[in-house]
Amino acid sequence: xxxxxxxxxxxxxxxxxxxxxxxxxxxxxxxxxxxxxxxxxxxxxxxxxxxxxxxxxxxxxxxxxxxxxxxxxxxxxxxxxxxxxxxxxxxxxxxxxxxxxxxxxxxxxxxxxxxxxxxxxxxxxxxxxxxxxxxxxxxxxxxxxxxxxxxxxxxxxxxxxxxxxxxxxxxxxxxxxxxxxxxxxxxxxxxxxxxxx
Amino acid sequence: xxxxxxxxxxxxxxxxxxxxxxxxxxxxxxxxxxxxxxxxxxxxxxxxxxxxxxxxxxxxxxxxxxxxxxxxxxxxxxxxxxxxxxxxxxxxxxxxxxxxxxxxxxxxxxxxxxxxxxxxxxxxxxxxxxxxxxxxxxxxxxxxxxxxxxxxxxxxxxxxxxxxxxxxxxxxxxxxxxxxxxxxxxxxxxxxxxxxxxxxxxxxxxxxxxxxxxxxxxxxxxxxxxxxxxxxxxxxxxxxxxxxxxxxxxxxxxxxxxxxxxxxxxxxxxxxxxxxxxxxxxxxxxxxxxxxxxxxxxxxxxxxxxxxxxxxxxxxxxxxxxxxxxxxxxxxxxxxxxxxxxxxxxxxxxxxxxxxxxxxxxxxxxxxxxxxxxxxxxxxxxxxxxxxxxxxxxxxxxxxxxxxxxxxxxxxxxxxxxxxxxxxxxxxxxxxxxxxxxxxxxxxxxxxxxxxxxxxxxxxxxxxxxxxxxxxxxxxxxxxxxxxxxxxxxxxxxxxxxxxxxxxxxxxxxxxxxxxxxxxxxxxxxxxxxxxxxxxxxxxxxxxxxxxxxxxxxxxxxxxxxxxxxxxxxxxxxxxxxxx
Numbered sequence: 001x002x003x004x005x006x007x008x009x010x011x012x013x014x015x016x017x018x019x020x021x022x023x024x025x026x027x028x029x030x031x032x033x034x035x036x037x038x039x040x041x042x043x044x045x046x047x048x049x050x051x052x053x054x055x056x057x058x059x060x061x062x063x064x065x066x067x068x069x070x071x072x073x074x075x076x077x078x079x080x081x082x083x084x085x086x087x088x089x090x091x092x093x094x095x096x097x098x099x100x101x102x103x104x105x106x107x108x109x110x111x112x113x114x115x116x117x118x119x120x121x122x123x124x125x126x127x128x129x130x131x132x133x134x135x136x137x138x139x140x141x142x143x144x145x146x147x148x149x150x151x152x153x154x155x156x157x158x159x160x161x162x163x164x165x166x167x168x169x170x171x172x173x174x175x176x177x178x179x180x181x182x183x184x185x186x187x188x189x190x191x192x193x194x195x196x197x
Numbered sequence: 198x199x200x201x202x203x204x205x206x207x208x209x210x211x212x213x214x215x216x217x218x219x220x221x222x223x224x225x226x227x228x229x230x231x232x233x234x235x236x237x238x239x240x241x242x243x244x245x246x247x248x249x250x251x252x253x254x255x256x257x258x259x260x261x262x263x264x265x266x267x268x269x270x271x272x273x274x275x276x277x278x279x280x281x282x283x284x285x286x287x288x289x290x291x292x293x294x295x296x297x298x299x300x301x302x303x304x305x306x307x308x309x310x311x312x313x314x315x316x317x318x319x320x321x322x323x324x325x326x327x328x329x330x331x332x333x334x335x336x337x338x339x340x341x342x343x344x345x346x347x348x349x350x351x352x353x354x355x356x357x358x359x360x361x362x363x364x365x366x367x368x369x370x371x372x373x374x375x376x377x378x379x380x381x382x383x384x385x386x387x388x389x390x391x392x393x394x395x396x397x398x399x400x401x402x403x404x405x406x407x408x409x410x411x412x413x414x415x416x417x418x419x420x421x422x423x424x425x426x427x428x429x430x431x432x433x434x435x436x437x438x439x440x441x442x443x444x445x446x447x448x449x450x451x452x453x454x455x456x457x458x459x460x461x462x463x464x465x466x467x468x469x470x471x472x473x474x475x476x477x478x479x480x481x482x483x484x485x486x487x488x489x490x491x492x493x494x495x496x497x498x499x500x501x502x503x504x505x506x507x508x509x510x511x512x513x514x515x516x517x518x519x520x521x522x523x524x525x526x527x528x529x530x531x532x533x534x535x536x537x538x539x540x541x542x543x544x545x546x547x548x549x550x551x552x553x554x555x556x557x558x559x560x561x562x563x564x565x566x567x568x569x570x571x572x573x574x575x576x577x578x579x580x581x582x583x584x585x586x587x588x589x590x591x592x593x594x595x596x597x598x599x600x601x602x603x604x605x606x607x608x609x610x611x612x613x614x615x616x617x618x619x620x621x622x623x624x625x626x627x628x629x630x631x632x633x634x635x636x637x638x639x640x641x642x643x644x645x646x647x648x649x650x651x652x653x654x655x656x657x658x659x660x661x662x663x664x665x666x667x668x669x670x671x672x673x674x675x676x677x678x679x680x681x682x683x684x685x686x687x688x689x690x691x692x693x694x695x696x697x698x699x700x701x702x703x704x705x706x707x708x709x710x711x712x713x714x715x716x717x718x719x720x721x722x723x724x725x726x727x728x729x730x731x732x733x734x735x736x737x738x739x740x741x742x743x744x745x746x747x748x749x750x751x752x753x754x755x756x757x758x759x760x761x762x763x764x765x766x767x768x769x770x771x772x773x774x775x776x777x
Contacts, residue, residue: 011532023201023363033201034329036362038305039226039641044563045738046532060439061329061362061432064507066518081527084520101530105741106568106733109528118523141752 002055004063005152008082009074010099011048014145017171018072019050021149024167025159026054036061047078047101072152074131074144075099080115083124092124093151093191095131095144127151127191134186143183146172150187161188202366204359207330208297209234210366211337212267215293216373217241219259221252223611224640225271226306227360228299232269233643236652240371245643245652248578248611249274253281253296257350260294263377265341269297272313273577277612279316282350284387286320287395289348292377293341296322299355302476303503306639308558308577310501312477317352317454321399323406324352324454325415328434330364336451339415347402347409354453356476358432358503407455415451418464422446426468428461428481428492432504433474439506440515456484465490472497476504534563536739537715537755539634539705542679543603544571545735545759546686552693553600555588557581557608560638560707564603568736578608582616582629589625597626598693604629607637607645610660614669620698621670628692628699631662632679634707642710666700673699680705681772682762708755716756719770721747726768732760 005022009015016037023035031054038048051063068086073079073094086092094116103109112118116128129151135143146168153164165181172180202210208231212220220243222232236243246252249270259266270278275298282296298316301307317324325340327333333355340351384391410416421443429437430450437447448464450456465471465485473482473494482494498504498512507517534541544564547554548571556562556572557580565572576584581602589596604613609631620627637643644650649659666674673695677688685703692699706713718739728745739753740760747760747768761771 010530027199027201027365032365034362034364035201036358038357039230039361044532044535044560044639045530047530058364059435060506061358061364061435062505064505064518066507066520077527077530080523080525081530084522086521088519088521100741101528102533102567102736102738103528103531105738106736107730107742108567109526111528112525115523115525118525119521122521122523124521 002053002058004068005052005070005072006063006068006082006085007050007052007072007074008078009048010078011044011046013048013074014142015048015050015074018145018149019052020171021146021164021167022052022152024171025163026052028163028167029159031055032058034058034061047081049082070152070155072148074148076115077101077111080112080119083119083122086124088123090125091127091155092119093127093148095148096128097130097132097144129190131187134190135183138183138186139179143180146180146183147187147190150184151191153184153188154191198367200366200368201363202330202334203230203234203363204327204330204333204355204361205230206234207333207366208269208337208353208355209238210368211334212295213238213241214334214369214371215338215341216265216371217267217341218264218373219256219266220244220268221246221255221259221266222269223247223249223252223274224637224643225274225299226640227301227357228269228271228274228297228355229640229643230360231297232652235267243652245645247646249278250281253278253285256296257281257285257290257294260290260292261379263292263379265293265374267295267297269299271307272298272300272311273307273309274298275313275316277578279320282316282322283320285350286322287392287399288385288387290344290350291379292374293344294350295337295340295344295353296350297353297355299357299360300477301357303357305357308575310477312480313352313354314453314480315478317354321403322350322352322454323347323452324354325451326354326431326453327359327451328431328449329359330362330366332451333359334366334368336415347406349402352454354431356431403455407457410452410455410457411460413452416457416460417449417451419447419449420467423467424469426464426471427474428464428471428485429474430481431476433476436504436506436509437474440509440513450481453481456481458488461485462488462490465492474498474504474509531566532563533566533736533738534560535708536737536753537708537757539679539703539707540564540632541569541735541737542682542685542759543630543632543703544569546682546689547571547601547603550686550689552689553588553596555581555585555600555602557602557604557613559605559608561603561605561632566736568734572603579604579612579616582613583619585627585629586616586620586623586625589627594626600627601689601693602627602629604631605638606631606633606635606647606662607643609662610646614665617666617671617700618669624698626696626698628689628701630701630703633662633702633704636707636710638707638709642707662702671698671700673697674702675699676702676704678705679703680757680759682759708757716758718751718754719749719756719758719761721749722768725766727766729766731763731765732769735759735763
């Protein structure tokens with residue numbers, strides 16, 4: 001059975017590293033894996049999405065509406081944007097950080113309030129945490145991606161933590177490794193502490 | 198060992214394994230990584246050419262010189278390379294020549310949605326179309342073998358979802374074939390009798406390639422339930438398998454030009470209802486119809502846009518998965534110019550002066566988006582110069598005094614030089630602004646002939662833009678700093694007023710280039726901010742508005758101080774002379 005994970009966020013937030021780490025770990029578990037994203041225009045502060053699919057044999061490189069087992073969201077509005085991609089019994093892990101898009105900055109649109117509550121009311125199972133604060137605790141705001149992967153890792157009970165650390169060793173340049181491992185551990189710990197925002 | 202590999206990287210891997218020695222390309226999403234990844238192999242000479250026509254000619258030249266060579270481009274790049282393509286098809290190759298072209302269904306990063314397969318048919322050049330990364334690697338190697346066996350360039354056709362998806366690849370070793378000596382052959386000069394003979398050879402070649410297509414392993418039949426049969430290729434094959442599993446039979450075409458006849462007829466004869474599942478134009482479908490087959494294609498699936506598994510399900514009247522939703526409208530998040538982007542000041546001034554702005558292809562196309570709204574038109578690489586010239590020939594002074602062309606440094610080198618030559622030679626009083634940010638930005642920071650560095654970042658020749666424009670015939674060539682709004686406004690006003698054509702070079706390196714000096718982020722003096730929102734008019738993502746005051750995000754602000762020049766109340770620090 002193919003499993004579907006979506007990583008969504010804002011261009012520049014480091015979603016590519018997150019998908020790379022995830023792909024590395026899954027490949028080592030002898031899964032067939034496909035990771036799909038779009039480069040170019042979308043990276044300039046726009047909404048970005050990466051599809052990660054794994055299983056015995058993966059065909060389509062993309063995940064469609066109602067198909068995601070997990071959505072890992074780097075920003076709250078993006079979680080709401082991609083909500084309809086989540087399976088009704090899927091899991092949404094979201095950073096509670098808010099980043100205003102240009103239409104909100106210019107006053108042409110409003111950033112909706114209470115998004116997490118509304119998505120829960122719609123039936124979504126949600127872990128919502130301030131992963132920016134967790135990343136800052138690890139030492140840099142740029143480690144939001146790895147902190148989120150740490151949280152996600154707990155939902156793969158068959159994959160030991162050491163496998164994730166080994167993937168960080170392979171993917172992350174040496175001088176940022178310790179920092180990223182710390183962010184990973186803090187993210188994983190945060191997930192252990194429960195699912196309430 | 199198995200490796201997760203981007204489709205484009207797998208093409209580069211295929212080139213490496215095939216012993217390719219020369220790659221010449223022009224960047225363009227979604228093809229750029231092919232050449233960037235090829236350049237990571239020190240054994241391959243790789244370069245960014247000024248445009249796709251030059252790239253193809255250079256790669257073909259290398260093939261004639263006796264080594265395997267390749268070039269890569271996006272779909273619209275192939276329009277530029279079409280001129281050499283059609284005649285290279287006649288002239289043939291010496292060592293293998295492969296042209297990688299990447300289509301962009303859904304237009305994630307393109308100005309149109311053209312279907313490159315028509316070029317294969319029109320230029321009579323075989324085209325292979327991989328459906329995942331492993332096929333991208335294997336097909337690329339095969340393309341070189343076909344190129345040499347049939348004396349033809351060969352296309353590898355990618356699309357966004359194959360180019361930018363990572364899937365599992367099993368790399369093999371590099372094998373470098375022997376260099377083939379160049380031997381002078383008078384029949385290679387493409388004129389009169391030679392070309393006539395070459396055309397006959399090309400027609401015979403296509404005939405031979407059809408025979409190859411009938412039996413080659415690039416095309417394969419996967420029989421399942423025979424009530425439904427699907428002829429498909431590329432990523433559409435993946436959607437077909439996703440939707441049908443084994444509940445349909447599939448003919449997967451890895452070679453989409455020339456197309457087999459018997460193979461398709463035989464497959465059609467084994468199934469009850471036959472569909473062709475292909476993105477964009479009914480290319481395979483038309484071929485089937487020409488064979489007299491009863492087939493469903495664009496009567497069921499759309500011509501426009503990308504496919505997905507749900508789209509296929511919906512078109513066939515199948516159920517799609519249940520979804521969750523909330524009632525709120527979710528504001529869009531369009532891409533924006535980066536904080537500190539040197540293009541911002543220019544577009545603010547052009548918007549303020551209410552000019553007709555003929556734009557071009559690059560990051561600066563974002564100048565069309567609110568709140569800058571400063572672009573009227575764009576078409577293709579270079580049209581800002583030549584299109585403006587024609588516009589002004591029609592409008593006379595009312596056009597000339599109120600319009601500008603805007604073009605980036607890389608786009609200018611690609612196709613702007615001939616356009617400004619039209620302006621100078623045929624004397625329209627046009628004003629063109631070259632946005633020189635010392636990089637090819639939108640495609641992910643590639644070097645170009647104006648940057649003084651080559652693809653690998655090593656020192657290279659450097660075009661002197663001012664001298665070039667003067668040599669073409671522009672007496673009025675001036676350089677401005679786009680962080681200085683007053684200087685920009687003066688330059689634009691004066692050059693539009695001048696009674697001869699002008700070039701304004703707006704010079705500031707892209708803030709995203711490694712090593713570009715950033716100033717400390719500025720701070721809002723809240724006691725002075727009256728909440729007039731003037732600073733919001735430049736559309737900087739670092740500025741937001743909270744509790745009736747402007748707020749600066751210090752993680753985004755790079756201290757360009759353009760916003761400070763908008764503030765009349767001294768709440769934001771204004772212009773400070775900084776080095777570009």
